[in-house]
Amino acid sequence: MDEHRTGPRRSEQARLAVLGAAAELLARTGYENLTIEAIARQAGVGKQTIYRWWPSRGAILAEALLEGLIFRQELAVGDTGDLRRDLTDWVERVHAVLATDQGRALFRALLAAAAENPELGELLRVQLGADGGVRARLAASGEAGPAAGVADEVADAIAGVIILRALSGQAPAAGSAAALIASLLPG
Amino acid sequence: MDEHRTGPRRSEQARLAVLGAAAELLARTGYENLTIEAIARQAGVGKQTIYRWWPSRGAILAEALLEGLIFRQELAVGDTGDLRRDLTDWVERVHAVLATDQGRALFRALLAAAAENPELGELLRVQLGADGGVRARLAASGEAGPAAGVADEVADAIAGVIILRALSGQAPAAGSAAALIASLLPG
Amino acid sequence: MDEHRTGPRRSEQARLAVLGAAAELLARTGYENLTIEAIARQAGVGKQTIYRWWPSRGAILAEALLEGLIFRQELAVGDTGDLRRDLTDWVERVHAVLATDQGRALFRALLAAAAENPELGELLRVQLGADGGVRARLAASGEAGPAAGVADEVADAIAGVIILRALSGQAPAAGSAAALIASLLPG
Amino acid sequence: MDEHRTGPRRSEQARLAVLGAAAELLARTGYENLTIEAIARQAGVGKQTIYRWWPSRGAILAEALLEGLIFRQELAVGDTGDLRRDLTDWVERVHAVLATDQGRALFRALLAAAAENPELGELLRVQLGADGGVRARLAASGEAGPAAGVADEVADAIAGVIILRALSGQAPAAGSAAALIASLLPG
DNA sequence: ACGTAAACGAGACGGTACGTCCGGTCTTTCA
DNA sequence: TGAAAGACCGGACGTACCGTCTCGTTTACGT
Structure with a gap:
């Protein structure tokens, strides 16, 4: 048929x-x-x-x-073997994007769109967590990673902090990326 | 004059x-x-x-x-002396609001407004962290609290996760509030 | 070829x-x-x-x-031998069509089309005058008819009055068909 | 009040x-x-x-x-005391307007509008007959005029012929104005 | 008490964008 | 290669709001 x-x-x-x-x-x-x-x-x-x-x-x-027409490489997590370092690098890179007027404006615009569109909201969460590789790395990290069962919480927390900073327009303090990762992945 | x-x-x-x-x-x-x-x-x-x-x-x-015309009591943190418990309760209460259609819609609408209005974004962050008492409790928690210097990170992480969940429309899993607090306030 | x-x-x-x-x-x-x-x-x-x-x-x-798909038999002039009577009958028949909502609407629609389309305008005039037989009967009417050389004027006048009445939406008075023919074909 | x-x-x-x-x-x-x-x-x-x-x-x-923004003076009937002459002049003047591309196009446009708008249709009839003075002159013409009771028919016939000619795009023959008036006001 | 002036409700104004409909052209597949 | 189907760009439809601008009315001073 x-x-x-x-x-x-x-x-x-x-x-x-x-x-x-x-x-x-x-x-x-x-x-x-x-x-x-x-x-x-x-x-x-x-x-x-x-x-x-x-x-x-x-x-x-x-x-x-x-299609990767908005923020592509900015969101990929590197892999040096050191989870903490990779995540810190990644968060710092995202912070750098948010430090530019262009980057912050674009990110906020995306947030506005997501806030009015549930599917886009979910997509944004996925891209900010999983597709960039954050979630995968966390899940695969074994010993060095977060306690079992909370990998998702941690990935959400990282994405959430970034969103919050974009929303509030706060310039993140120097070292704040490291502090964030330290809070979330102690040890 | x-x-x-x-x-x-x-x-x-x-x-x-x-x-x-x-x-x-x-x-x-x-x-x-x-x-x-x-x-x-x-x-x-x-x-x-x-x-x-x-x-x-x-x-x-x-x-x-x-003026307290949008979300007032929903956002206050209780005080039983047990920081972990108080924060878990608070996060669960917020999750409950996000679980209703009305509550989630209102929260998302507020996010949309904040994403297009920097001052409102900052205000939302403050209300979600400090005014509700989260930040204050964290800062005052001493031993039981997060490592010195990261209280702000933790407050932002909590607020951030909540925002992210509102954005993505994900119904938080049972026990996710506890898991979140456990990740952030280990020990 | x-x-x-x-x-x-x-x-x-x-x-x-x-x-x-x-x-x-x-x-x-x-x-x-x-x-x-x-x-x-x-x-x-x-x-x-x-x-x-x-x-x-x-x-x-x-x-x-x-092709005769719009108004066909409504427009044919009968022939009883009495020109005045035939024309009066015909005008009354047309008036009857214009008295119905359907008929008037269709006629007006045709007028609108004709007003924006010269060829259709000419065709409408021909159909309303010659093809229906009005013009032919007038030309052939000899003594009883209009003065020589004005047959066309009379045919145009009859068609024109009908168009005008369709345009203005005026319900023609009883006897107006007879009055019209009397004005145009005195004697 | x-x-x-x-x-x-x-x-x-x-x-x-x-x-x-x-x-x-x-x-x-x-x-x-x-x-x-x-x-x-x-x-x-x-x-x-x-x-x-x-x-x-x-x-x-x-x-x-x-408001007189479309065709004003073109439509006024002069008054020399000689009804037949005045009407002939008027019809010739209108014919002259219809002989120009501009004038004919405007008149047809007005017809198209009237054909889709009953009120405008009636207005056009009134302006073409009464307001220009045709109807009034006919009614007041006494002996020289049309038979009693048919003044309206005659006014409609004159207006109708003009409309028909505009519709069909026919250039009126020389002398056709006189012929028309002669048909309608014999004697 | 009386004028003056600002804030009020109402709502018209010149605009921009909405989401829909249609005009005419072009492309694809079938018979 | 004509015909049905229908996507394409363009542009008008009638509606909803924008932010500005009168209006006339209603306070609340200062004289």
């Missing part, structure tokens, strides 16, 4: 133009100024093409995030 | 009507549908009265938060 | 489906809501099939009119 | 700007290209201002017609 259909297929070019435009405008103007019309204009696409394929602004951003 | 002026002073009644309307509409319709016109309508107030006294939606919500 | 060509020829079925759909929709929804997409949908035809064969909505309606 | 209301009154400036823009655009682009957005743009007015005060495009045009 094939699905035989006639007519043109979805345009991959239009799809990517929309995602790219959304990512760029999000960084440039923030979430509340991210309008469908501006995305369409910037992407050179009709509005209907957006409404045909995405149910909401949040869904566009979720897809852009998954 | 007095300021001598004539005419009526600011109407406290109008002020409270606006704050109350904003708090109610936020809970009912979420942040992105929280319009100035709806607030004015609901409050029985002219739009100009709002624009005269508040610079943004975020400022209205910040004031409503400070 | 035959035209040898391969592939399917124009589908008569599609053509008639389009004309029928256009006629029905015109009566049902009026001219300004008569969209190409609705015609295609109603006819079970692709949009391109319409654009391939007709240059405009007006052209579709013109063809439908010529 | 005054009507006491507070707040700003309707802006006469905006009202006239809208009517003027509508009249100009009607002449320039025809009725089906006369969009609310274009009127608003041309008038320097918000769309909502138009939707607040007028229920339809037709209503705007009706008001513009009443």
Whole structure:
């Protein structure tokens, strides 16, 4: 029982133009100024093409995030064999992003989007924890890691602190990354 | 150098009507549908009265938060003398709020507002950490508490986890509050 | 020099489906809501099939009119030998059509189409004057008819009055058909 | 029992700007290209201002017609004392308008509007018959005029012929004005 | 008490964006 | 290669709010 259909297929070019435009405008103007019309204009696409394929602004951003068009390498955890050091490095790298106006604005915009879109919220949590590798490293860390059963709590705590700092706009103190990791992974 | 002026002073009644309307509409319709016109309508107030006294939606919500019109008692930490127990209780209480549709929606709406309004973000952090008493209790806890110098990290981690869970819509597992506190306050 | 060509020829079925759909929709929804997409949908035809064969909505309606799918027998003049009586009968019959909501709406829709489409305008005039037989009867009427050289004026006047009444929505007074003919064909 | 209301009154400036823009655009682009957005743009007015005060495009045009912004002096009947001559002159003047591309296009646009808007249709009939003075002159003409009781028929016939000619795009033959009047006002 | 002036409710204004609909073109598959 | 299907870009629809700007009314001083 094939699905035989006639007519043109979805345009991959239009799809990517929309995602790219959304990512760029999000960084440039923030979430509340991210309008469908501006995305369409910037992407050179009709509005209907957006409404045909995405149910909401949040869904566009979720897809852009998954395509790696928003924050990609910034979120990968390195692996030197030393868990504490890797996580501290990672947190410091994220803090560095949040220290720039661009980076902080983009992160906050993403938060605003997530706060109004449950699926994007969950995706953001996953990307901030698991996909970057934090969760995996924690789970695999054995002796050196957190007590059994609390790996998820720790991963959430790290992601949570980062979100909170982005929200409150607080410049993290020097050494705060190390202090955070020390609190969470004592020993 | 007095300021001598004539005419009526600011109407406290109008002020409270606006704050109350904003708090109610936020809970009912979420942040992105929280319009100035709806607030004015609901409050029985002219739009100009709002624009005269508040610079943004975020400022209205910040004031409503400070007036205790949004989440008040939910956020106070008890004091039985046992720090771990008090914090676990508090986290569980907050989780209970997030488990209701109303509560989660309101919390997310507040997050959306905070993500688009730096001052409100900082205020939210303070209310979630310090004013509720978490930070104070941590700082005062001495031996039983976290290592010196990391009280702020721990307070941020607790608040952060809560925010993350609200964002991702994850129902926290039973016992997750205890696990979280255990991770952060080992011993 | 035959035209040898391969592939399917124009589908008569599609053509008639389009004309029928256009006629029905015109009566049902009026001219300004008569969209190409609705015609295609109603006819079970692709949009391109319409654009391939007709240059405009007006052209579709013109063809439908010529096929007799819009007002046919309503417009034929009878022949009892008495010109004045035949014309009066005819005008009264047209008035009766205009007295119904359906009939008036359809006539007005046709007028709207004609006003935006010169060819359809001319066609409407011809159908309302000549094809129905008015013009022919007038020209052939000899003594009893209008003064030589003004037959066209009289035919135009009769058609014009009918159009004007459709436009203004005026219910014609009883006896107005007779009065009109009396004015135009004195004696 | 005054009507006491507070707040700003309707802006006469905006009202006239809208009517003027509508009249100009009607002449320039025809009725089906006369969009609310274009009127608003041309008038320097918000769309909502138009939707607040007028229920339809037709209503705007009706008001513009009443304000004399579309065809004013073209439609006045002169008075030399000789009814036949005055009417012939008038019909010839209208024919002259219809002979220009501009004039014919504007007239047709008006017809299109009237065909989709009953009130405008009636207004057009009144303006074309009575307000221009045709009906009044006919009624007052006594002996020289049409038989008693058919003045309205004659006025409608004159207006109808003019409409029909505009619709069909027929260039009226030289002398056709005289022929028309002769048919209608014999003697 | 009386003027003056500010704050109030109401709401019109020029705008921007919404989400939907349609115009006309182009692309794909089938018959 | 005509036809059905339908995606595409463009752009108008009518609505909702934005933030600013009158209006007329209602206080609450200062004289």
